[in-house]
Amino acid sequence: MPYATQLSLQEATGPAMEEVVFLHDHVLLLTFLMSLVILLFATTAITATVTHNDPTEEVEQLEAAWTAAPIMILILTALPSVRSLYLMEEVFDPYVTIKATGHQWYWNYEYTDGTNVSFDSYMIQTQDLPNSAPRLLEVDHRMVMPANLQTRIVVTAEDVLHSWAIPSLGIKVDAVPGRLNQLPLATSRTGVFFGQCSEICGANHSFMPIVVEAVPLNYFEQWLTTEQ
């Protein structure tokens, strides 16, 4: 989860976020390389003494180079980006389907694979907060999912646009009324992961957080039966 003075991305807790971190590092490396080369050119240009000044000189090789270099850079950025994009959105073989519906201003979760579990998830007000729970992030009813298994999350909204997002799981899905958006959801370990509604949806937009609790499979099954 996020912490004060945090500079970079949140720690990855699933394959999707691992992809995001990989792409971030890859693009950052390219950026450093480009900055270095430009700095080198700039320094040379500033400090060099002009020895000849012939505007008709042939510079075909230089022109070829400054055309080819940006093309290479674009390819090196685009290919990993597309790869990550497709890996992150493919739902292969989910174990369970969870439906998240955005409302003004809370989330509703449904588990209807042979079960009939449905509950609303409201933010806990600051004055009612239990010890050590994060302010404006904890909810009264967390979404529980099995850890180390692929889950399908189907996101929609009942009134206006919302967005269901968990930064440490690398997921952000628009919740659109009348439309169902699915994405794979997988964690590589158990834990509690926090997120917030990420599409301006009205007065309490900041007060409809998302909390996912990833538990081992047998606990998940137990929880499902007790919820029913």
Place this chain on the structure above:
Amino acid sequence: MQSVSAATQDSSKKRRVGHFTAPFDARFPFTNQTRNCYQNYLDYYRCLKIMKEKGKDVQKCEWYHKVFKSLCPTSWINQWDEQRKQGIFPGKI
């Protein structure tokens, strides 16, 4: 992407008998699953109608029911059920 494939293998291994969720459908490979839900709802009631006309076993239609139950929000299903009851459901069943 080792982790995703590992997670995928895991899920088929641990899958309980009788536990079901809508599988991957080649007709709806993208993020937008609206049509997947609606089509399976339609197919279920079409299937029921045809099987009843022919006097055959309606058990065969259960698949569609499970799939749309997995994917569709309960509020959508309730709304469509209500529309069918009143005879104003827009789909062709």
